[in-house]
Amino acid sequence: MSKLAITERYGKALGNGTEPQESPEWISDIDNPWLHGLFAPTTVEMSCDELEIEGEIPKDLVGGYFRNGTNPRFKPTNRYHWFDGDGMIYAIRFRDGKAVYQNKWIETKAFTMESEKGDAIWPGVLGPFDFNLPISPIKDTANTDLVFINNKLCGLWYESGAVYQLDPFTLETVGTEDFNGQLNVPLSAHSKVDPNSGDLIFFSYGDRKPYMRYGAVTPDNEVHITEVELPGPRRPHDVGVTENYSILHDFPIFHDESHFKKTGKRVPYFHPDVATRFGVIPRFGNNEDIKWFEFKPCYMLHVINCWEEGDWVVQVGCRTDNPNAVKPKAEDGDIAGMIAFLTLQANIYEWRMNTKTGETIERSINELNVEFPYINRHFMGRKNRYSYLQYIPYEAPATFDALVKFDIETGSFQRFDYGDGIFGSEAPFAPKPNAKDEDDGYVVTFVTDTNNWKSSCWIFDAKDIEKGPICKISIPHRLPAGFHTLWVDGKDLYSDL
Numbered sequence: 001m002s003k004l005a006i007t008e009r010y011g012k013a014l015g016n017g018t019e020p021q022e023s024p025e026w027i028s029d030i031d032n033p034w035l036h037g038l039f040a041p042t043t044v045e046m047s048c049d050e051l052e053i054e055g056e057i058p059k060d061l062v063g064g065y066f067r068n069g070t071n072p073r074f075k076p077t078n079r080y081h082w083f084d085g086d087g088m089i090y091a092i093r094f095r096d097g098k099a100v101y102q103n104k105w106i107e108t109k110a111f112t113m114e115s116e117k118g119d120a121i122w123p124g125v126l127g128p129f130d131f132n133l134p135i136s137p138i139k140d141t142a143n144t145d146l147v148f149i150n151n152k153l154c155g156l157w158y159e160s161g162a163v164y165q166l167d168p169f170t171l172e173t174v175g176t177e178d179f180n181g182q183l184n185v186p187l188s189a190h191s192k193v194d195p196n197s198g199d200l201i202f203f204s205y206g207d208r209k210p211y212m213r214y215g216a217v218t219p220d221n222e223v224h225i226t227e228v229e230l231p232g233p234r235r236p237h238d239v240g241v242t243e244n245y246s247i248l249h250d251f252p253i254f255h256d257e258s259h260f261k262k263t264g265k266r267v268p269y270f271h272p273d274v275a276t277r278f279g280v281i282p283r284f285g286n287n288e289d290i291k292w293f294e295f296k297p298c299y300m301l302h303v304i305n306c307w308e309e310g311d312w313v314v315q316v317g318c319r320t321d322n323p324n325a326v327k328p329k330a331e332d333g334d335i336a337g338m339i340a341f342l343t344l345q346a347n348i349y350e351w352r353m354n355t356k357t358g359e360t361i362e363r364s365i366n367e368l369n370v371e372f373p374y375i376n377r378h379f380m381g382r383k384n385r386y387s388y389l390q391y392i393p394y395e396a397p398a399t400f401d402a403l404v405k406f407d408i409e410t411g412s413f414q415r416f417d418y419g420d421g422i423f424g425s426e427a428p429f430a431p432k433p434n435a436k437d438e439d440d441g442y443v444v445t446f447v448t449d450t451n452n453w454k455s456s457c458w459i460f461d462a463k464d465i466e467k468g469p470i471c472k473i474s475i476p477h478r479l480p481a482g483f484h485t486l487w488v489d490g491k492d493l494y495s496d497l
């Protein structure tokens with residue numbers, strides 16, 4: 001059980017020192033908050049269609065809510081980071097007022113090799129990286145994000161890895177997806193699908209040249225790819241997409257390459273004297289077509305949305321002014337740096353880039369510390385108003401204790417607190433089948449109550465989240481905290497609709 005001072009600061013999120021059920025025994029002797037309380041991995045894989053329901057599942061909520069996340073199966077070989085765990089998918093599908101729940105590990109090549117050995121093989125992101133290992137020097141877990149492309153559900157990894165195809169009805173891992181053999185490079189999480197054209201817009205990054213690749217795959221599996229010239233290895237986490245352009249990210253957060261070569265440890269530093277750069281590239285453009293725009297130094301994990309207004313390309317996202325602003329606390333021991341970094345202090349921000357004149361405008365929209373944004377994905381790349389985000393408390397980084405519906409146009413917001421000791425997940429918007437307005441639909445989220453270690457799925461009316469969930473569905477096991485989610489509309493998920 002964790003004895004670090006962070007346990008006290010996190011309070012209920014770490015279980016106030018009590019360990020939740022269905023967690024592996026080996027966590028008990030590792031002093032690391034990312035393995036305890038809300039973050040404790042589960043040992044359970046299950047499927048259930050007889051779920052206890054409070055309220056009524058709306059009949060017009062049709063489709064699937066899928067959540068990816070980190071769930072280590074074996075005791076880590078090195079100092080563990082929350083980002084390291086094996087990918088696990090948690091899914092709930094809705095149809096005819098009924099729900100079916102499932103969760104399952106993503107059986108990546110690394111997961112299969114470790115399962116055969118019965119022990120962990122790869123180190124995690126805190127290193128040292130081991131370039132002698134097969135596949136990759138740290139474990140490719142596919143644990144970060146999900147896309148639905150050409151009727152295939154796929155898991156992606158934030159460090160850029162293989163694309164793992166999953167059966168959306170069984171969550172079985174089907175294999176790796178290479179788009180008819182056309183794409184043999186790794187892809188990063190937050191590669192995304194244009195809801196209108198069906199194009200997959202992707203990027204990847206790495207420690208060796210080329211430091212970034214960008215491209216797009218059409219629904220006919222035509223692959224376009226270009227190598228993006230960067231000053232050195234960078235840590236882009238997302239990409240912006242409009243109808244005609246993509247926005248590539250070059251933030252002034254990077255590591256010392258000689259230190260990495262010497263120690264195998266990658267320590268990213270924020271450089272407050274180096275500009276943020278965004279590269280606007282036509283969707284099927286090449287490196288020489290990129291127009292780079294400079295802005296104040298900052299960092300951003302997640303884009304909310306992007307669109308075009310005449311010659312202007314607009315990007316709205318969750319910006320961190322200085323990711324090193326919160327100083328590590330000595331009492332957090334050797335994980336102090338990662339705890340401080342995840343404090344984030346992310347605020348909603350807008351950048352404007354004029355593709356004709358090169359002019360730039362930037363402004364803060366709101367100072368909320370919110371992250372893990374989700375929009376009505378039918379508006380991706382087009383001007384929209386609403387985003388559904390998670391509020392992150394300062395004292396407990398990487399936990400979500402309120403749902404926020406933010407109006408980008410007016411700057412106003414609604415907020416619903418999950419409750420004392422109850423934590424939510426990234427909450428996708430699920431449109432009604434015949435929706436007329438942008439927010440005509442539902443918001444769904446998995447929550448875990450650390451008071452009793454019970455988990456459930458809550459459904460909100462997206463037009464009024466402040467009235468609280470209109471329905472709660474009990475999940476028959478405890479869900480650890482998770483990463484990114486995906487809503488798949490019923491007409492895309494069910495072949496007979």
Ligand SMILES: [Fe+2]
Pocket residue numbers: 144158189190237301302484
């Ligand atoms: Fe992410």
